[in-house]
Amino acid sequence: MALVVLFAIGQQVRLGLNTDVSWLMIVADRLLGGATLYRDIFEVNPPASVWLYLPQVALANALGIRAEAVVAGSVFVTAGLSMGLAAGIAKPDRRDAARLMPVVAAVLLVMPGAAFAQREQFAVIFLLPWLALCLARAERRPVRAWLAVAAGVGAGVAVAIKPPFAAAAGLPLLWTAWTMRAWRPLVAPESLAAALVVIAYGASVWLWQPLYLIEALPLLRDGYLAVRSPILALVADPYVVTTLVIAAAAMMRARKQGDTSAVIVLLLAAAGFGIALLVQGKGFLNHQLPIAMLAVIACAWPLLRARGTGPILLLAAAGWLAFLATQVTGYPALTALVRQVGPGEPRLMVAATNLSIGHPLTRQVSGRWVGTRGSLWATGTASELIDQATDPARKARLQQIIDEDRALFVADIQRGKPDLVIADAPGLRWIARYPEVAAALADYCFAGRAEGMTLLSREAARSPRGASAPPGRACSARTAGSGSAGR
Known part of the structure; x- marks a missing residue:
């Protein structure tokens, strides 16, 4: 025993x-x-x-x-x-x-x-x-x-x-x-x-x-x-x-x-x-x-x-x-990047349908999750089902779920002001597809990439507001190194 x-x-x-x-x-x-x-x-x-x-x-x-x-x-x-x-x-x-x-x-x-x-x-x-x-x-x-x-x-x-x-x-x-x-x-x-x-x-x-x-x-x-x-x-x-x-x-x-x-x-x-x-x-x-x-x-x-x-x-x-x-896949390199780029206790969100991207990462970096949902799972499930739906009412309901999930994500960005947003490849395409999402992330810049994930960092003082394109510029050296400098 x-x-x-x-x-x-x-x-x-x-x-x-x-x-x-x-x-x-x-x-x-x-x-x-x-x-x-x-x-x-x-x-x-x-x-x-x-x-x-x-x-x-x-x-x-x-x-x-x-x-x-x-x-x-x-x-x-x-x-x-x-x-x-x-x-x-x-x-x-x-x-x-x-x-x-x-x-x-x-x-x-x-x-x-x-x-x-x-x-x-x-x-x-x-x-x-x-x-x-x-x-x-x-x-x-x-x-x-x-x-x-x-x-x-x-x-x-x-x-x-x-x-x-x-x-x-x-x-x-x-x-x-x-x-x-x-x-x-x-x-x-x-x-x-x-x-x-x-x-x-x-x-x-x-x-x-x-x-x-x-x-x-x-x-x-x-x-x-x-x-x-x-x-x-x-x-x-x-x-x-x-x-x-x-x-x-x-x-x-x-x-x-x-x-x-x-x-x-x-x-x-x-x-x-x-x-x-x-x-x-x-x-x-x-x-x-x-x-x-x-x-x-x-x-x-x-x-x-x-x-x-x-x-x-x-x-x-x-x-x-x-x-x-015991065979699980984690994101050790992404976790290390978040520790390097972010502040000591970063506010986090994820632009991805997979819950495992942001968790347990958030707790591993002593972060604070500021989103209402753990990921864009509602968008992921509804998008999978809408292609199979034949009933117009069913399609309309699934589209409503997708639209509400997107509006909630934008509201969470505006209210919670996460220090870092993690996006996978489909998440980046999703950001680029919807102007309101890109506008909400206008204050964010590219801070690094690890294990197929892109890290976006908030840099409000340096970015133009109202942009309609997804964040693509590189963060300044001061912002990119703020996490390690702060510790």
């Missing part, structure tokens, strides 16, 4: 927190500063995605330390609590516990790789005691009431994080009821606790975040959520294929040993996360991650009791999945 935790800490320090987590920390920080979610700062996910990181960011601000350390630390703390609850519910014998718990710890803390502290990792952590409870109920083993309620609360939180995760909690529960030939598990204290958490969350969104329902959801429905990968592409991904092989091996080995209950519970939860993967339709690593995590635990359950090559093959497959999760 100690080696697993030390390795996980070292890996997390090396990889850092990824795009989504960094962006959500920025959103949380803006909310703590008084911004209104879905109006002053916009996130594509429901409020729970932001609320999940709000306490950690608030604690980090109170202590005067970086939020990354607190967010990462919260994963280790919640994982430890979850494993303790699950072990208390399952009551494994000493040998099983000694063999399985380090494997569970490795799955929870090492397998996520670059997706560390993602919502899906938290969801698996919160759901683990619930799965142990479903198994205990199916085997008619007594469980203390407070443990059952705690497991139910964890399941409710997992569902609140992303509503499609209800399938991951629901399928094992239905199997338990079917095994017991009774409806009692559906109205047990843990089920009521989970339902109350979900209902309370829904009421909170209705009362305190109506903008999500009124303004955000229609935009997401018509644009972002409509962009989907084909089902075949989602299923045929190497990460998913490896996971399916592990799941099949788990079931075959469990059937051979004549003890399939635990494996069935874990694989049903994995299947529930698979349903969530198809519902979301994106195929991102973090969407695939919980399926693989539960499949590996399911396979470890029977294999750790076996001899031969089985455990070695499982270790190899799990290691392959963990390796794939």
